[in-house]
Amino acid sequence: MSARERDWDGVRLHVVTGKGGTGKTTLAASLALALASGGRRVLLVEVEGRQGVAQLFDCPPLPYEERRVAVAPRGGEVHALAVDPEAALLEYLEMFYGLRRAGEVLTRFGVIDFATTIAPGVRDVLLTGKATEAVRRRVRRDRARRDAPGTDAPAPFVYDAVVMDAPPTGRIAQFLNVNAEVAGLARSGPIRNHADRVMEVIRSAETVVHFATLLEEMPAQECLDGIAEVAGAGLNVGGVLVNMVRPPLLDPDTLARAALGETDTAALVQGVKAAGLEHPEEIARGLADELVGHALRVRLESDVRDRLASAGRPRYELPLLTDGVDLAGLYRLAETLRDQGAA
Amino acid sequence: MNPTGPPRLDIDVLLDDPATRIIVCCGSGGVGKTTTAAALALRAAERGRHAVVITVDPARRLAQALGLSELDNTPRPVPLRDPGSREDGGSLHAMMLDMKRTFDEVVEAHADPGRAEQILANPFYQSLSSGFSGTQEYMAMEKLGQLRESGEWDLIVVDTPPSRSALDFLDAPKRLGRFLDGRLIRFLSAPAKGGGRALRLLGAGFGMVTGIVGKVVGTQLLTDVQRFVSAFDAVFGGFQERAERTYRLLQAPGTAFVVVAIPEGDALREASYFVERLRGDRMPLAGLVLNRVHSTGVPQLSSVRSLAAAEALDEHGEHPLAAAALRLHAESARVRDAESRLRARFTSVHPEVALAEVPAQPEDVNDLDGLRVIGRALADGADRP
Numbered sequence: 111m112s113a114r115e116r117d118w119d120g121v122r123l124h125v126v127t128g129k130g131g132t133g134k135t136t137l138a139a140s141l142a143l144a145l146a147s148g149g150r151r152v153l154l155v156e157v158e159g160r161q162g163v164a165q166l167f168d169c170p171p172l173p174y175e176e177r178r179v180a181v182a183p184r185g186g187e188v189h190a191l192a193v194d195p196e197a198a199l200l201e202y203l204e205m206f207y208g209l210r211r212a213g214e215v216l217t218r219f220g221v222i223d224f225a226t227t228i229a230p231g232v233r234d235v236l237l238t239g240k241a242t243e244a245v246r247r248r249v250r251r252d253r254a255r256r257d258a259p260g261t262d263a264p265a266p267f268v269y270d271a272v273v274m275d276a277p278p279t280g281r282i283a284q285f286l287n288v289n290a291e292v293a294g295l296a297r298s299g300p301i302r303n304h305a306d307r308v309m310e311v312i313r314s315a316e317t318v319v320h321f322a323t324l325l326e327e328m329p330a331q332e333c334l335d336g337i338a339e340v341a342g343a344g345l346n347v348g349g350v351l352v353n354m355v356r357p358p359l360l361d362p363d364t365l366a367r368a369a370l371g372e373t374d375t376a377a378l379v380q381g382v383k384a385a386g387l388e389h390p391e392e393i394a395r396g397l398a399d400e401l402v403g404h405a406l407r408v409r410l411e412s413d414v415r416d417r418l419a420s421a422g423r424p425r426y427e428l429p430l431l432t433d434g435v436d437l438a439g440l441y442r443l444a445e446t447l448r449d450q451g452a453a
Numbered sequence: 454m455n456p457t458g459p460p461r462l463d464i465d466v467l468l469d470d471p472a473t474r475i476i477v478c479c480g481s482g483g484v485g486k487t488t489t490a491a492a493l494a495l496r497a498a499e500r501g502r503h504a505v506v507i508t509v510d511p512a513r514r515l516a517q518a519l520g521l522s523e524l525d526n527t528p529r530p531v532p533l534r535d536p537g538s539r540e541d542g543g544s545l546h547a548m549m550l551d552m553k554r555t556f557d558e559v560v561e562a563h564a565d566p567g568r569a570e571q572i573l574a575n576p577f578y579q580s581l582s583s584g585f586s587g588t589q590e591y592m593a594m595e596k597l598g599q600l601r602e603s604g605e606w607d608l609i610v611v612d613t614p615p616s617r618s619a620l621d622f623l624d625a626p627k628r629l630g631r632f633l634d635g636r637l638i639r640f641l642s643a644p645a646k647g648g649g650r651a652l653r654l655l656g657a658g659f660g661m662v663t664g665i666v667g668k669v670v671g672t673q674l675l676t677d678v679q680r681f682v683s684a685f686d687a688v689f690g691g692f693q694e695r696a697e698r699t700y701r702l703l704q705a706p707g708t709a710f711v712v713v714a715i716p717e718g719d720a721l722r723e724a725s726y727f728v729e730r731l732r733g734d735r736m737p738l739a740g741l742v743l744n745r746v747h748s749t750g751v752p753q754l755s756s757v758r759s760l761a762a763a764e765a766l767d768e769h770g771e772h773p774l775a776a777a778a779l780r781l782h783a784e785s786a787r788v789r790d791a792e793s794r795l796r797a798r799f800t801s802v803h804p805e806v807a808l809a810e811v812p813a814q815p816e817d818v819n820d821l822d823g824l825r826v827i828g829r830a831l832a833d834g835a836d837r838p
Contacts, residue, residue, distance in 0.1 A: 130482020131720070203665075212665055221665075224632060227587070278482060299673075327817035329483070359784075360777050374774060381775020385762035387754070396750030397778040403750075404781055406815045432787065434718070 117349065117424050117451050121318050123245045123311065124273045127282040128322025129332040133353045135162040136435050137322045138275040140443035144453035146182035150270040153244050154190045157237040158277060163190045168437055195226040198236040231291030235305050238288055242311040245272050279336035282319065283343045286312055318348030325352060325411035330418055337421050349452060350423050354430040368405035373398040426450045459800040462740030462807035464831045467709060468497040474707035479613045481723040485744040486713045488818050488827060490612035491519060495821065496828030497608050498533060498545035505546040505600060508612040509593050519547050526551040552592040556582035559595060572684050577677035587625035589614050594626050594699035601702065623734065630693035709739035716746055716792035721799050728803050740807030742831065747792060747813050749785045756786035
């Protein structure tokens with residue numbers, strides 16, 4: 111592996127949040143691809159039951175099972191898992207209590223329904239629990255010995271990194287702070303112990319929370335509020351992923367004047383005529399209006415960029431994919447993330 | 454503009470009709486639901502209604518847009534410094550839902566002081582009122598019912614909670630009600646009621662379930678739940694019925710649902726799903742508000758021709774400003790075309806759904822004037838002569 115500087119070396123759980131509409135699922139998927147490139151193995155975990163990951167990678171809906179969804183550039187694999195809280199609960203009961211067959215009775219009494227849809231924190235601890243379990247999971251001993259005989263070092267991790275497509279910014283601190291969430295409900299007992307184990311991973315230096323945003327006021331405000339809240343909860347803030355950035359089409363001077371409503375309409379008329387278009391005056395007037403609108407938006411975007419910079423976190427800018435988000439677009443975003451040192 | 458297209462959603466007719474008593478704004482996250490709700494309430498107030506807008510959004514964005522530093526659980530008057538305000542003018546109040554406070558108030562209103570105190574101090578009640586998924590939706594609907602009953606406002610505009618699913622506010626209250634009235638909670642509380650008979654009625658599997666629940670969550674929780682239910686039962690009973698009542702209020706003739714979306718694939722897919730669900734539940738749908746619609750300054754010049762013209766100018770290295778403007782236009786024409794395609798996909802599936810469009814604003818809304826602009830745009834979306 112190259113010795114180039116990457117911002118998140120040592121981080122094994124990347125939580126990606128963002129306001130609705132900022133493209134957090136797309137960015138989580140791109141980050142997973144970026145982290146996997148160069149021969150690594152990354153798990154992308156979806157927790158909101160939307161099957162957005164399957165749509166992005168153009169594959170059938172994901173079952174509750176880890177499967178490979180993409181091959182990364184220069185080797186490497188992205189696996190994906192859509193966590194279903196009910197299945198996770200039954201799996202958990204089986205793993206810790208050998209209670210698989212109790213599922214039917216529990217379902218009949220509404221216990222499963224209660225635990226996975228209503229009880230505060232239980233659903234969240236099941237979802238985060240699944241992700242942290244994947245972070246800690248190691249290759250089985252016998253297999254590790256076979257691959258590297260004669261070593262006594264701990265077996266390698268199954269996944270080099272886990273990326274979680276997490277709930278939106280408004281709920282992220284509560285979602286990750288499962289300990290506080292279940293505290294009111296279960297002050298002792300196995301659920302509490304499980305929550306403590308999950309928290310250990312989430313609070314460690316191995317976990318960071320990245321924020322997806324746009325160059326618009328409200329998403330940016332929510333991003334900054336979210337950063338403060340996550341930091342306040344004692345969790346590690348990762349980077350700010352600025353999505354759907356449009357390339358500049360005009361030089362700064364022209365933009366500054368256009369923002370004041372000054373456009374050289376005569377020059378536009380000349381140009382439109384030279385291009386051989388009909389009704390040059392009318393077209394030039396329309397183009398001038400569009401220039402002014404564009405300049406105002408660019409000015410607003412630049413204000414937003416300054417405010418985002420005030421958070422003092424690494425920022426990555428991802429281009430707007432004008433043809434919509436498809437598989438090729440994901441690879442392009444992944445490459446951009448790598449170029450900027452995010453992976 | 455589009456004579457064969459979908460019917461236009463005439464916002465002013467909706468707002469001016471005294472029979473319209475409740476407007477519910479729903480849709481997926483990030484589509485401008487809160488702003489739409491505030492703009493509708495403001496416009497209604499300035500057209501003479503006594504309107505109140507309830508928001509449940511924790512980001513406090515409505516507060517910013519309404520020029521208030523903070524909202525709390527009681528409706529606060531919003532000063533309308535409209536210079537032309539009439540004598541018979543309307544009024545606007547705004548509030549942000551505090552779910553715990555609302556729940557506490559329900560308890561305080563229904564229980565005698567001693568019992569209320571006992572309930573409020575119960576740890577299980579405290580999780581229930583501040584953390585249970587569904588409580589926010591339940592309490593939003595509870596608050597809606599309260600405001601409707603108070604008769605102080607003739608129009609209530611509701612912004613729905615930012616849920617896991619946009620439909621949660623329809624489902625969650627019933628789910629929570631079902632749980633509170635349900636088998637599980639009766640069963641968890643059975644020992645406190647000395648109910649050997651109740652236990653027998655629950656039948657087989659009882660011992661197994663107590664065993665598992667006790668083992669997994671600890672016995673402390675069981676005790677809390679038992680105490681909570683016995684205190685609560687005496688006061689209320691019928692959570693499900695309460696939820697049913699607000700659900701029926703939503704189906705009543707004075708209610709209008711406004712589905713909010715933006716011209717993007719996911720948002721319109723969600724809107725489509727929502728329209729179908731509302732129809733299935735016989736909820737009165739007023740129409741679709743499509744926010745952030747882009748238009749161009751030169752509608753007759755297509756994206757392809759504009760780009761070709763820009764390239765022609767580039768070849769000669771002349772007229773750089775015009776070339777850049779043409780590229781910019783090519784991009785905005787492309788966006789407009791893509792949005793038209795998405796809208797057409799929606800309207801061909803739902804030709805009967807009335808539509809109002811709000812153009813993308815150059816800057817975000819952060820004051821009443823900004824909301825007025827949105828309100829006017831909503832009304833103009835009706836394209837009246």
